[in-house]
Amino acid sequence: MREIHYTTMNDLKNIPIEDIKIPRGRHKIFIGMSPGVGKTYKMLEEGYRLRQEGIDVVVGLLETHGRKETAEKSIGLEIIARKEITFSSVTLTEMDTDAIIARQPSLALIDELAHTNIPGSLREKRYQDVELILSAGIDVFSTVNIQHLESLNDLVAKITGIVVRERIPNHLLDEADEVVVVDVTPETLEERLKDGKIYPSENIDRSLGNFFQRRHLVALRELALREIADNVEEEVFAQEEGYNNPSLSCGIRERVLVCISTYQNALQLIRRGARIASYMHAPLYGLFVEDPEHFLSREDTLHIETCKKLLKDFNGEFIRVGDHNKAKAIAEKAQQYRITQIVIGESRQSRWKILLRGSLTQRILKSLKDIDIHIIATGKQP
Numbered sequence: 001m002r003e004i005h006y007t008t009m010n011d012l013k014n015i016p017i018e019d020i021k022i023p024r025g026r027h028k029i030f031i032g033m034s035p036g037v038g039k040t041y042k043m044l045e046e047g048y049r050l051r052q053e054g055i056d057v058v059v060g061l062l063e064t065h066g067r068k069e070t071a072e073k074s075i076g077l078e079i080i081a082r083k084e085i086t087f088s089s090v091t092l093t094e095m096d097t098d099a100i101i102a103r104q105p106s107l108a109l110i111d112e113l114a115h116t117n118i119p120g121s122l123r124e125k126r127y128q129d130v131e132l133i134l135s136a137g138i139d140v141f142s143t144v145n146i147q148h149l150e151s152l153n154d155l156v157a158k159i160t161g162i163v164v165r166e167r168i169p170n171h172l173l174d175e176a177d178e179v180v181v182v183d184v185t186p187e188t189l190e191e192r193l194k195d196g197k198i199y200p201s202e203n204i205d206r207s208l209g210n211f212f213q214r215r216h217l218v219a220l221r222e223l224a225l226r227e228i229a230d231n232v233e234e235e236v237f238a239q240e241e242g243y244n245n246p247s248l249s250c251g252i253r254e255r256v257l258v259c260i261s262t263y264q265n266a267l268q269l270i271r272r273g274a275r276i277a278s279y280m281h282a283p284l285y286g287l288f289v290e291d292p293e294h295f296l297s298r299e300d301t302l303h304i305e306t307c308k309k310l311l312k313d314f315n316g317e318f319i320r321v322g323d324h325n326k327a328k329a330i331a332e333k334a335q336q337y338r339i340t341q342i343v344i345g346e347s348r349q350s351r352w353k354i355l356l357r358g359s360l361t362q363r364i365l366k367s368l369k370d371i372d373i374h375i376i377a378t379g380k381q382p
Helices: 039-052 068-073 097-103 126-135 150-160 171-175 186-194 201-209 214-238 240-244 266-280 298-313 326-336 351-357 360-367
Strands: 027-032 057-061 083-087 090-094 107-110 139-145 178-181 256-260 284-290 317-322 341-345 372-376
Touching: 027 039, 027 171, 039 057, 039 068, 039 107, 039 139, 057 097, 097 126, 107 126, 126 139, 150 214, 186 214, 256 266, 256 298, 256 326, 266 284, 266 298, 266 341, 266 372, 284 298, 284 326, 298 317, 317 326, 326 360
Parallel strands: 027 139, 027 178, 057 107, 107 139, 256 284, 256 341, 284 317, 341 372
Antiparallel strands: 083 090
């Protein structure tokens, strides 16, 4: 991730207007599993520290939700006044994006990135306002909860039974210069809720019975940590060195590959691989390496189709390649897909062949490092 640094428009005062190209501001996102974990508090804390170091920091938009500790943390920071918008004869307030840009601070602190603006605003979503502020060369710290990510919407609804209406596109997270996970345990969050530090006392019981159920918090916490781990891994892998040598993948997230053959025990291997993937919350892949000079019989073809269908039933991805060298093909695909766990059946070669050439597993091990291999004993089909 790029290092965040701060500049002001004063640095450009001696440059002719036509030659000025304002660099895009840096974006740092504070993300958490739910309301109340301390995202806004952490953002204000870092903003105040930077102000003490001489950085020009303003609060572009702050939502305290009546939380005393959060409000106190903003003391000493300049707050840009909100603008008033009249909608349906009611006057409401929104972030004044134009005032922030006109003020030209080095850094703007902006709460609730997924917020939907009042009808009649110039832009529908707050993240669009943030994009405009960034394009003006102003750095932004913002906050968001994991359930507001567009790609996780269906999964969050399945976990909590609640459809989140306010969402942000995933590219905001991908393009951010830094993403900070603000994490607390579900137990700590429940204590904060019961102490009235998140919502007013009259809403506590209802919250504990709905969104803040322990099982919901555990699942959302895991989702937040896993999403950011994936984000970090993709960034590391996207570096030039990672593309030139896929084996350098940092393997933050587990990925399971099942080696499929024409032997009937392949179905057993897929089931075992699916169980391992389920335990690890990992993607599942199945690889069939076909000898280009060996034509599959009708029975073998039907068997491979059955394996493909079973893999699909487990939400796995089927991969088929042609290669004389099975060990080489498996190693290459394992590197390409950043596999961390390989499931393979025990060798059916004779002892003499294993002594002369080595087993398929031994040859794979020579090609790969830092990958666990599960050798499953062949037996009768369950």
